[in-house]
Structure formats: structure tokens, C-alpha cells
Amino acid sequence: MPGAAARDVLRLAQPRPRWFTPGLIAGIGSAVMAVALLACSAWLITRAAEMPSLAFLGLAVVGVRAFAIFRSVLRYLERLTSHDAAFRQLAELRLGIFRRIVPVAPAGLASTGRGDLLTRLVRDVDDLQDLPLRVVQPLLVAALTALLSVIGIWLIVPAAGLTLLVCLLLAAVLGTILSGRLAATADRELAPLRGALADEVLEVIENLDVLTAFDALSPRLAQLARTDARLRRATLRRSVGVGVQSAVVSLFAGLATLGALYFGIPALGTGGGLLSPNLLAPTLVVAVLVPMAVFEVFGMIPLAASAWRQVRVSARRVADVVPASPPAEIPVDIENSLALPEYDRDEFVLELTDVGAHWPGQTEPGVAGVSLRLAPGDRVHLAGPSGAGKTTLAQALVRFLDYTGSYRLGGVEARLLAQTEVRRMVGLCEQRPWLFDDSIRQNLLFARDTATDAELLAVLARVGLADWAAQRGGLNARVGERGALVSGGQAQRIALARALLADFPVLIVDEPTANVDTAGADALVRDILTAAADAHRAVLLISHTPVPDDLITSRVTMPFRG
Numbered sequence: 001m002p003g004a005a006a007r008d009v010l011r012l013a014q015p016r017p018r019w020f021t022p023g024l025i026a027g028i029g030s031a032v033m034a035v036a037l038l039a040c041s042a043w044l045i046t047r048a049a050e051m052p053s054l055a056f057l058g059l060a061v062v063g064v065r066a067f068a069i070f071r072s073v074l075r076y077l078e079r080l081t082s083h084d085a086a087f088r089q090l091a092e093l094r095l096g097i098f099r100r101i102v103p104v105a106p107a108g109l110a111s112t113g114r115g116d117l118l119t120r121l122v123r124d125v126d127d128l129q130d131l132p133l134r135v136v137q138p139l140l141v142a143a144l145t146a147l148l149s150v151i152g153i154w155l156i157v158p159a160a161g162l163t164l165l166v167c168l169l170l171a172a173v174l175g176t177i178l179s180g181r182l183a184a185t186a187d188r189e190l191a192p193l194r195g196a197l198a199d200e201v202l203e204v205i206e207n208l209d210v211l212t213a214f215d216a217l218s219p220r221l222a223q224l225a226r227t228d229a230r231l232r233r234a235t236l237r238r239s240v241g242v243g244v245q246s247a248v249v250s251l252f253a254g255l256a257t258l259g260a261l262y263f264g265i266p267a268l269g270t271g272g273g274l275l276s277p278n279l280l281a282p283t284l285v286v287a288v289l290v291p292m293a294v295f296e297v298f299g300m301i302p303l304a305a306s307a308w309r310q311v312r313v314s315a316r317r318v319a320d321v322v323p324a325s326p327p328a329e330i331p332v333d334i335e336n337s338l339a340l341p342e343y344d345r346d347e348f349v350l351e352l353t354d355v356g357a358h359w360p361g362q363t364e365p366g367v368a369g370v371s372l373r374l375a376p377g378d379r380v381h382l383a384g385p386s387g388a389g390k391t392t393l394a395q396a397l398v399r400f401l402d403y404t405g406s407y408r409l410g411g412v413e414a415r416l417l418a419q420t421e422v423r424r425m426v427g428l429c430e431q432r433p434w435l436f437d438d439s440i441r442q443n444l445l446f447a448r449d450t451a452t453d454a455e456l457l458a459v460l461a462r463v464g465l466a467d468w469a470a471q472r473g474g475l476n477a478r479v480g481e482r483g484a485l486v487s488g489g490q491a492q493r494i495a496l497a498r499a500l501l502a503d504f505p506v507l508i509v510d511e512p513t514a515n516v517d518t519a520g521a522d523a524l525v526r527d528i529l530t531a532a533a534d535a536h537r538a539v540l541l542i543s544h545t546p547v548p549d550d551l552i553t554s555r556v557t558m559p560f561r562g
């Protein structure tokens with residue numbers, strides 16, 4: 001059985017009864033019409049062969065037409081309404097999942113590969129729509145149609161009805177067991193293999209330069225080919241399972257037909273069931289042929305078992321990345337979280353006392369025992385050896401990670417404030433700033449969408465990008481995927497420009513010189529501190545690069561943590 005979190009995802013995937021029931025009713029109606037059409041046609045053809053007066057056949061002729069028309073109309077309605085319900089639910093499911101992801105991201109998602117994460121959120125979530133379409137609805141339609149047909153045949157030739165029942169049960173049980181034996185592992189492997197393949201493809205593409213430089217591309221491509229081959233084999237095994245299921249269903253359809261002949265022929269002219277005490281040839285033909293139509297509908301049951309296995313794995317994979325409640329290390333807004341009371345920007349102070357933070361799943365804290373104070377106009381250089389916890393501290397200050405100790409903003413404890421409120425006050429320029437594959441304009445505008453072009457150009461000039469932007473053709477120049485068309489230093493300057501546009505009272509700049517050479521690093525640090533310096537803003541610069549005294553107001557050095 002799936003765990004509680006996966007069950008929760010499955011509940012989210014099943015459309016509410018109001019949306020689901022019309023499709024179910026139309027599906028049952030369409031399947032019953034298909035069986036009735038075959039029964040009526042069989043009776044009509046056999047009876048017509050006896051050449052009775054046309055008056056005897058009129059009702060059956062009308063019946064054949066009516067059943068054929070209703071079958072098609074109901075089938076159309078079934079498709080329309082059941083898919084509509086599944087798609088509506090899918091939209092809700094995606095929204096529900098994104099709502100759950102938001103509090104966990106970014107720190108809580110760091111341990112899942114990006115390709116796999118994408119596959120889970122796109123492909124696995126898509127697969128969840130199979131729950132109503134390929135599991136719940138087919139099971140209900142097939143079970144009900146089979147039951148009605150068994151009763152119908154039992155009323156014509158009781159022994160044939162019982163044979164049909166036994167054949168249906170055996171087909172369901174054996175088909176499911178056999179396909180389980182052949183394809184259960186493949187059904188369960190498919191989704192994780194798709195995720196692994198996406199992860200590997202993404203990794204090879206993103207790291208092509210490194211892999212080529214170290215002549216390590218061939219082993220990676222070979223690994224990729226192996227994963228691809230495993231995925232192909234799993235898909236093939238699944239198809240074999242489906243094929244065997246169909247064979248089992250066809251076999252029992254034949255046996256049910258033979259059973260109807262075996263029990264029906266001796267009963268001809270004498271003892272039929274309640275419906276036909278005097279069993280005639282046309283009625284017997286109905287009992288003989290109806291199983292064919294029933295098995296066509298019933299063939300969905302073993303397929304539903306296979307779909308269920310896949311849906312279950314997908315639900316588990318989605319649940320793994322979107323826990324119903326985030327891990328303890330990820331902050332959650334408290335009930336009735338506060339908005340910051342009116343504050344005077346000239347007196348807005350950030351104060352840390354003995355602050356620590358953990359990454360999800362880690363027993364040792366990523367940072368511990370930090371105390372510092374940032375007031376407007378302060379420019380503090382935070383230094384410390386690699387691994388001391390500087391980035392971890394920055395993540396805690398913007399509330400991507402929860403903290404221990406005391407972290408006060410404008411005199412209010414940060415955990416009492418809504419996270420959005422904290423992020424309105426404290427901005428972060430990350431070590432690897434995220435640039436969208438769009439124009440410079442769009443990369444700036446999302447920090448303040450009311451900014452005019454003149455304001456955007458002014459802020460670019462402030463961060464030292466005026467000439468570069470002009471050379472590139474102005475604000476419409478593109479920056480490439482994740483900033484592929486700009487240098488590390490330029491990416492940092494664009495990130496700073498948008499932070500300046502957002503005008504945070506407290507700005508944290510994390511290792512801006514990580515991807516810049518020494519000469520460029522000095523200039524970048526100087527430009528950043530000069531551009532960000534403002535009597536109304538506090539700046540915390542995290543940097544390995546030495547910073548001249550005239551650019552900062554104080555220094556904090558974090559100790560080495562072994």
C-alpha cells in the first residue's frame with residue numbers, strides 16, 4: 001500500500017464526485033449499449049434467417065439502430081466528461097503541488113536532481129490523471145457491465161450465465177496475476193527510470209564543457225545509453241505484460257462462448273432460464289455471442305491493474321518531493337504571522353544573537369553562534385573560511401532556512417513575521433545569481449515592474465553596466481539561459497541592479513567574486529559597495545576577497561568549523 005503522503009497525493013488526483021460521476025454514468029451506459037447492440041444484432045440476424053414476417057423483426061431493427069447510436073453518443077459523452085473531469089482535477093493537483101513546493105523551495109529541494117525533479121512534477125503528475133481514467137472508471141464500468149450481462153445470460157441459460165461468471169473471474173484473476181508476474185517490476189521501474197534519464201541527459205548537456213575538457217564524455221554517454229536501454233527494456237516488458245493480459249482475456253472469452261454452446265444446445269426448445277423457458281435458436285445465439293462484447297469491456301480490468309501500479313509509483317515520487325508538511329529545518333509561517341509595523345527606515349536594524357541554522361536532513365548545523373548588528377548605512381564585510389556557514393547564514397536571513405537563537409528585524413523576532421515580509425526587507429544577491437533566459441529589461445523589471453526604461457538604464461549605469469548594455473543593443477539584449485551570454489561579474493552586477501531596484505533596507509551580497517579573476521574581483525567588490533552604499537541601507541558583503549577599509553564600516557570573521 002502507498003504511504004500516507006502518497007495516499008494524500010492520490011486523493012488529490014481523484015476528481016470530486018460531482019465531476020467524475022457524469023463520465024462514469026456515460027461510460028456504463030456506453031458499455032451496456034455495446035453489449036445490447038451485439039445481443040440485439042445476433043438475435044435479429046438469426047431470427048431473420050428463419051424468414052418470419054417483417055413485423056416480428058421491426059422492434060429489433062429499431063433496437064439495433066438505437067443501441068448503435070446511443071453507444072456512440074454515450075461513448076463520446078464519456079470521453080468528453082471523464083477527460084474534462086481528469087483535466088480539471090489535474091489543474092487542481094498541479095496547483096496543490098506547487099502550493100506545497102513553495103515553502104520547501106529552494107533549500108528543501110536541493111537533494112533532488114533537477115532533471116528528476118522536473119520529471120516528477122511534469123510526467124509523474126501527468127501520469128496521475130490515469131487514476132480516474134484508467135483505474136477507477138474502467139474498474140467500475142467493467143464490473144457493473146459484467147454483472148448485468150451475467151444476470152442477463154443467466155436469465156436465458158442459467159448454466160451459461162454461471163460459466164460466463166466463472167470465466168470473467170478467472171480472466172480477471174489470472175490476467176492480473178500473469179501481467180503482474182511479467183510486468184509489475186517494469187511498471188514500477190518506468191517512472192524512476194524516466195527521471196534518471198532526464199537527470200543524466202541534463203547533467204551531460206550542462207556539463208559538456210567540463211566532460212569534454214577532462215575527456216570524460218564517453219563514459220557518461222555510455223551510462224546514458226545504459227539507462228536508455230533499461231528504460232526501453234522496461235517499456236518492452238510492460239508491453240509483453242499487456243499482450244499476455246489480452247491473450248488471457250481472449251482465451252476466456254472463447255471459453256465462455258463454448259460454455260454457452262455446450263449448455264445452451266441441449267436446452268434448445270426446452271428448459272432455458274426465466275426469460276426464455278422455451279429456449280429458441282435466436283435467443284441461444286444471444287447467450288453465445290454476448291460474452292464477446294462483455295470481455296471486450298472486461299479486458300480493461302487487468303490493464304487497470306497495470307495502470308494502478310504505475311500511478312502508485314508516480315504518487316510516491318511526487319509525495320517524496322512535496323511532503324504534506326515541510327521538513328523541520330524549513331520555516332513555515334506561524335498562524336497569524338505579523339506584518340512589519342510602520343518603521344522608520346533610518347532606524348531599521350537587523351540584529352542576530354547566537355543564530356544557527358540546519359540544512360534539511362543534516363545533524364550538524366550549517367552555521368552556529370553568529371551574533372551581529374546591521375544598521376542603516378552599515379557596510380559589513382563577513383569573512384571566514386570555506387564551510388564556516390556564510391551562505392547558510394544568508395539563506396537563514398531570507399528565511400529559506402529556519403534559525404535558532406534570535407533574529408530581530410526592526411525590533412520584531414523574524415519567526416513571528418510572514419516570510420514574504422522578511423523578504424521585502426532583506427534582499428539576497430546569491431553566489432550564482434539566477435538570470436532568466438530573457439532580455440536585460442525583463443531580468444530587471446521583475447524586481448520592480450513599474451520601473452521606466454530611464455530608471456532601468458540609470459540603475460545599470462550605477463552598477464557599471466551602462467557601456468556594456470549599450471554595446472549589446474540596450475535593454476532588449478538577451479542574457480541567455482541562466483545568464484549563459486554574460487560573464488560571472490556581469491551576472492553579479494545585473495543581480496545587484498535588480499536588488500537596488502527592489503530597494504531592500506538590508507542587502508546581503510553572497511560571494512559576488514566567486515566567478516571573477518582577482519583583478520576583476522577587486523573592481524567588482526568596489527563597484528558593488530559603492531553602488532549599494534546608501535545612508536538608508538545596510539549591506540552585508542560575504543566575500544573571500546579582501547575589502548579595503550574605506551569601503552566598509554566593520555568586519556566580522558566567522559571561525560573555522562571543523
Ligand SMILES: Nc1ncnc2c1ncn2[C@@H]1O[C@H](COP(=O)(O)OP(=O)(O)OP(=O)(O)O)[C@@H](O)[C@H]1O
Binds near residue numbers: 366367385389511
Ligand atoms: N544544500 C545543502 N545541503 C546540506 N548541507 C549543506 C548545503 N549547503 C551547504 N551545506 C553545508 O553547510 C555547511 C556550511 O556551508 P556554507 O556553504 O554555508 O559555507 P560557506 O562558509 O558559505 O562556504 P564557502 O565560502 O565555500 O561558500 C557546510 O558543512 C556545507 O557542507
